[in-house]
Amino acid sequence: MLLAIDAGNTNVVFALLDGREVKGRWRIATDPRRTADEYAVWLSQLLSLEGYQRSDVTGVIISTVVPRATHNLEWLSAKYFDQTPLIAGQKGAEWGMAIDVQEPQSLGADRAVNAIAAHALHEGDLIVIDFGTATTVDWIDYRGAYKGGIIAPGINLSLDALVAAAAKLPRIAIEAPTDPTVIGRDTVSQMQIGIYWGYIAMIEGLVARMKAEVGRPVTVITTGGLAVLFEKNTPIFDSIEPDLTIQGLAMMWERAHA
Template identity: 25%
Template sequence: MLLTINIGNTNILCGIWQDQSLARTERFPVSDISRLDTFFASPSQIEAVLVGAVNPHAAQDVLDAASRALNCPILAAGRDFEVPVRNRTRFPDRVGIDRLLNALAAYHRTRKPCVIIDIGTAVTIDAVNGAGEFLGGAIMPGLAGALSTLHSTTALLPHIDPARDRDIPVLGRDTEGAMSSGVFWGIVGAVEKISEMLRREAPGAVTFLTGGDAERFAPHLGGIDHTVAALALEGLRLAYLAR
């Protein structure tokens, strides 16, 4: 079995692979790292731990916890094994490993150009061409980040828990409702428009939706071909096998 761990800014996504199947996944906050213990319950069955991270502090905590609990290789993508995707951005070393893992997994599924939307703490919308090369894309705040910025950069706008309302009407009837509407539907509109524009850069692209907030936004987004919550975990497994 392979234990794959994708560490974001807010959440950790873990998955156990048995051969080519993802047998179990769990997402939890980076502040609740003790929940990793349930994945360490059968240490003799784990062949390797594969970690992809955009949060260096949390990544070190995870690597340390895995080292204490397991007697197997504990490998970080980008440090111990490469992500085999040609990166055609201006500064390849600055691209988040999660974006490359998503690109690898999406292209492996389709062998066609791809647009990949990852909605979490940040929203990334990226393009992959027909040769599987990562072209770049767009980055914008996610739901929690945008709401937090409105609160922290203004005198009177309140703090809002992004999980407060699952159904957000466009017409906000109070300040909190207007903030939630502007941010939520603003993300929907921006994602749809940017995706449309990126598909012109990668004609015939297949569009993927992933990330911690993917399921929440999926019903409201047009043009999505596949919603895959654990796309980065697929990328970790593929990158490890290709080393």
């Protein structure tokens, strides 16, 4: 079975796959100081709870946007799973697609992996929206080439900045307002409206502008934990793929071992 590891700025996601079927998925807060031993204790317990053992893992692939975390994840793979991991974007796990931007080396591994998976799952030109620490909006053309995109602050990051900078504003949960009005009658409702509907307006506006520049029919795919929060109040998503990055890593593993 394959252990796919997606190390993001906020969380590290571990997924156990049989082929492309996700058998287990676990996440832990990203901390570059976390050692291989700490990962192993935590992950071994979770594998056991799902009825698996470390010996069930026969391959490891890692995607990371946190360079300082890479060494400990590689050591985890070698010491506790007896596997030399593939690192997405490096030797043996090259992207295998055109990255048609001015600084190809600056493209985040998660965005590249998402592009690979999206192109494999959908035809035509694609816009991939990933709701993470940052919200990214990327264009992948009908040939599978990464053509560029947008980076915006993630919704949690935006809320954190607002609360930190305004002493009298309380911390609120990010959720869809129960009342459809966009005129709040108290501080909390006004914040919920601003964060929630403001974010939807931003995404809808950015996607509309990107579609106009592409000039061809586009399928909009979204991934990330907050995608389902917005789905019911905007028509712009054509497909929600919660495991897009994990599926992309599985595809890269298959390609490397074909």
